[in-house]
Amino acid sequence: MTVTTGRAGxxxxxxxxxxxxxxxxxxxxxxxxxxxxxxxxxxxxxxxxSLRAAVAGVVDQTVIRAYAVHR
Structure with missing residues (x-):
């Protein structure tokens, strides 16, 4: 997973x-x-x-069931 933090400096x-x-x-x-x-x-x-991402002072976000994994 790639994360970009444009506003986070x-x-x-x-x-x-x-x-x-x-x-x-x-x-x-x-x-x-x-x-x-x-x-x-x-x-x-x-x-x-489920995924949770945080950047101090910028974002703290949780996504329950962000994606599914199938066999």
Missing amino acids: GARPKLWASSDEGRTWKAVPVTRGGGAWVGTLTNPKAGFV
Whole structure:
């Protein structure tokens, strides 16, 4: 997943993923990749993945069932 932070002035975003509809969250490692930030996560075998992203003072957003994973 690639994340751009145009208004954040290059600040590192924080990312989390959940495979249980947001009951528990796991931090997603974020590294610099070219001109963007890249978060790398492992999908569950099947089901939905919820995502949460935060950049201090800019955004704190959660999307439950952001995408589905099919076998």
